[in-house]
Structures are given as C-alpha cells and as structure tokens.
Amino acid sequence: MAEKNGFRAHAKYLQISPTKVRRVANEVRKKPYVEAMAILENLPHKGAKLLKKVIHSAASNALYQNKSLDEGMLFIKELYVDEGPRMKRLWRRGRGRADILAKRMSHLTAVVDEISKAGE
Secondary structure (H helix, E strand, O other): OEEOOEEEEEEEEEOOOHHHHHHHHHHHOOOEHHHHHHHHHHOOOHHHHHHHHHHHHHHHHHHHHOOOOOHHHEEEEEEEEEEOOOEEEEEEOHHHOEEEEEEOOEEEEEEEEEHHHHOO
16 A cells, blocks of 8 residues: 555464563664564564565565666565454363363554655
C-alpha cells in the first residue's frame, strides 16, 4: 500500500508471543533496509525470520510501486508488534484440577520509506 507515510506490509495471526518478537524488532527499528536484513539473517530467533518476511514484503511494495528506488535508498521507518487474539487451551494439573494455557499471537506491521524523505 502506497501511503504518504511510506510503504506498508502486514502479517497477522502469527503463532508467537509479541514479547519475543519485540526483542528482535528493537534491534532493527530505524535502520537502513540492507543493514536490517543482514541483522535478521544472522539472528537465530523465530521472530527474526517472521520480521524478515514482513520487512522484505514492505520493501518489495516500495520497489514495485516506485521503479526509481533501489534497496540502498530504503530504511525501516516504523515497525509495530501488536498482540493478537489468544488461543486458550486446557492444561491438566494434579488432583483433577485444570489451568488455562494462553497461546499468544502477534500482528506485525512494517513501514519502509525513502532515506531522502526522512529529512523533510
């Protein structure tokens, strides 16, 4: 989606806790696209793989809609990690009791923009 604020991509209902993804997202926020992809490529976390896909999608949207851009001109303007719905599962405990196990989901949003527009 082309917007006044940059090029955007979403990934919703990902089966990972938002706190685990935020730890990785803080490492690449406000960095150039090429540098962020290199960082995410070398991190062993599941969240790094998911973030890489979303950021790559946002960059692809930017390059597809504006043919004069190249990867070196892009930077990660915004990176949101929001909480999605929770799947509730029964967790059997001793003496016939049960607890609720909440499996958390995440919604990721990446906004990529041109470096030259950042100064405006």
